[in-house]
Amino acid sequence: MVPLNVEFYSDRDLYLAYMPFLNEGGVFVRTPRQYDLGDEVELHILLPDALEESIVQGEVCWLTPVGAQNGTPPGVGVTFVKDPEKVRHQIEQIIARHLNSSEPTLTM
Template identity: 30%
Template sequence: MASGKGVKESESSYVHLRAHRRRELSSQIVVRRVKESGTSGVFFGYAKMIGYGGMFVASVSPKSVGEEVELLFEAPDGSGELHCNAVVVWQREFESGFKVEPGMGVKFIDLDEKVRKEIDDWVMRK
């Protein structure tokens, strides 16, 4: 179930809410660290979709909507490691019989504008 909505929703129902185009990744990017602000806990997941404003991180234990997290992940074009803070804007927990992956949508908070543009250019090349 997607938090904040109170009803079951599929991945496709979120598409109309996005401000920027996203691109599904042909190979998953390992998100090496998703750290909650003010904690020492570390969480791992896989980025499955990325865009100018954020990404979808597949995880069996997604963080709660509104939580700020620190991200460390490989750039989609393989050019290096990226680090930024993000906020969880939606999450979907595992439900048996639900055909979409559990995880969370995160919005980048402080990703450098040049890096955002590079991600956007990469998305548009699809």
């Protein structure tokens, strides 16, 4: 399983990366590294104001290649497969005030 590190500095950064349309939740991770759909990854996530990172096992479910239209940064969407620390719940609490925003995210 490939380790993938991601740090969110603000609520807004987290909102832009969160993928609420995935059944178990997930996040978009900016990276120029090439992945394939279905690749298993171990996400090391540092949420805003957190002192320690959380670890979630996930699977690549979205690809944005280098040079994508609309200037979207390259990266991968990762759906949560094993989330023992309930990171999805933590994310939704942090970004609750943004969830009804019309601001486009990095995936939709």
